[in-house]
Amino acid sequence: MTTDRRTFLSGMAGLGALALVGCSPDESGSVPGASPTSKAPAPHGGPVNLRVAGTVAEGLNVPWGIAFLPDGRALVAQRDAGSIVIVDPDAEKGKRTREFGTVRGSVGRPGGEGGVLGLALDPDDESQLFVFVSTAEDERIVRFEVRDDGLGESDVVLQGIPTGQAHHGGRMAFGPDGHLYVGTGEATRRERAQDRESLGGKILRITKDGKPGKGNPFDNEVWSWGHRNVEGLAFDADDRLWACEFGESRVDELNLIKKGGNYGWPRFEGESDDPPQGESSVPAGGTPTSFVTPKVTWPVAECSPSGMAIAQSTAFVAALRGNRLWSVPLDGENVGEPTAFFVGEYGRLRTVIVAPDDSLWLTTSNTDGRGRRRDGDDRILRVVME
Template sequence: MIERRTFLTGIAAVGAASLIGCSSDGEPATPSKTSPTPSATTAEASVNPKVASTIATGLNVPWGIAFLASGAAYVSQRDAGSIVRIDPDGQVTDLGQVQGVDSATSEGGLMGIALDPDDESVLYAYMSTSSDDRLVRLSVNGDKISRPEPLFTGVRSAANHHGGRLLFDDSGHLFLAIGDGAVPEDAQDRNGPNGTILRLDKEGRAARGNPFENEVWSYGHRNIEGLAFDADGRLWASEFGQDTRDELNLIVKGKNYGWPRFEGKSDDPDFVSPKVTWSTEEASPAGLAITRSTAFMAALRGERLWMIPLDGESAGKPKALFTGKYGRIRDVVVAPDESLWVTTSNTDSRGQPASDDDRILRITL
């Protein structure tokens, strides 16, 4: 059995000058891809999102989606603490509950999931237990999942601000967004996991090349529930604000994103400002997907899908889609056929569920 891991602190020799970033210039988290990125104007003109079908209904707070090469997907159900497999034709197969998940908190439970890029029988998940939040690894054998194997444990849990999104890059590094655990000042501690994005290897250890010789990739975050790479390997994140501004951020290695000193735009060059902001009534952003030089951001309180054209490191004017039509929207993921799968989140005690909620919608572009 793997022993409980504690967070690796940065070495004392890291100077104060490297504590905070002074630029919002992007640095790809993965090697740059060779395919050109269309301009934001061209991308916006070529994208025409439409709801083509409903993939599945009757789900329990579908939080994360991980696609298989076949076009089927594993979906985490937050409050049920379970994983289901959904085939492209909509057939839903229950793979069972993840042992140890505690969904007693208002926003915790079984959250983000990600497939091992080299082995589709291995699934990573971020979950709440009765004592902490943790990263675990599961094996999928047919229609059953194994007991979770703890990899990164001891993350402070709270009623909210868990973060929980997982994302692999092309080099096999796992990015994990962790919320501030309702203690805002902890987001400024780059030697602790709360309020950060971590970059890990497949065993849950700090990846080589991290900026502070521990697991932290960036810090100063309040609550990130969306991570996505663009075509050139730049990492973007959607982040909940508190009272005024939600954010879309371009994530850069080692940089400080300002929370709790700043919510939204910063007037201090030592902190990275977001590329786009929204009022908290318009957004409360969760999942994030990028395709065709366009970011798609799910909005919970805003009950819409935001479409944001991207041009390199810049973001254009957002456009709201499907406002109020499907209720709270939790996640958006690019499917193997280049459509989007979008999950509702109306059974999470904060929405008004319809008879077929929660649902997964298929959106063509």
């Protein structure tokens, strides 16, 4: 599968990865003027059928973030191992994966949640890779130079994101405005989600140098708040940002992200559009706020959403505890009935991403200390949409 630069960028555009400089997202989260006026409206999401067409790679250690290079190969984060491998889907079986580099300072362990997490390749410069990593002090974003022989020099772009035993967040995606969007967790300290000065329990919007994005609602890095643990981010064809996050014990969520939106945690788990009442609705240093309700909720036993992708007007959500892949039809800001695929067939599912050939790459997560290891785990599965 040889993919030229134009084909690669076209595939990534559906994820909102192309940078369109000079545009600022409005309060719906979409980018006015980012799409040409001749662009046809996105088709409404309808039923899709999914089929596993084969295994791209196997024998991986908790594959987490994935970033595609222009030639069709992919960089894949190994969470607990603290490393990044490069995967060539066109190579001979058994030779598709090789070590690409180690991320120093990474703290990951079986049964935990931290380590080397999200990856995002600069859409304007494929030699620059952004890595979300858990350290002993904090969660941080580190930018690495991508060389032919592996990872090169690095610099810290953003540090000080709270860390803890769990709820690290870690997913990243470049938006159509050229900014980097970052999902974070509240690191098991609930109050951080409602503190707009904390970077925990948020979706951040930053420049490539780690500065707050111009037009951010609170004059800092925060784009939305009131989140528990965001591990899935994706842009739809109309530049709207969607996110999935873990609930505590009742329901998990799929949210349409609004600029400055408060998604309710810990006051709400699930539906959260009730009017504010009492002091608990007043954030630190702020004023009473209303809350944004999820578009979809699932019982936690059927989901635990770690990754998501959007293709063919459909959101795909990978479920850890649910051991399945959810598809959710999208129709503008509305959603259809979710459908579950591969229930129990491959174990815990961690990451889903649209590949340059328009298939989905779907990772298992059975070596993370919380699943039952199967032959070949952990694997990247190639899923085709029919």
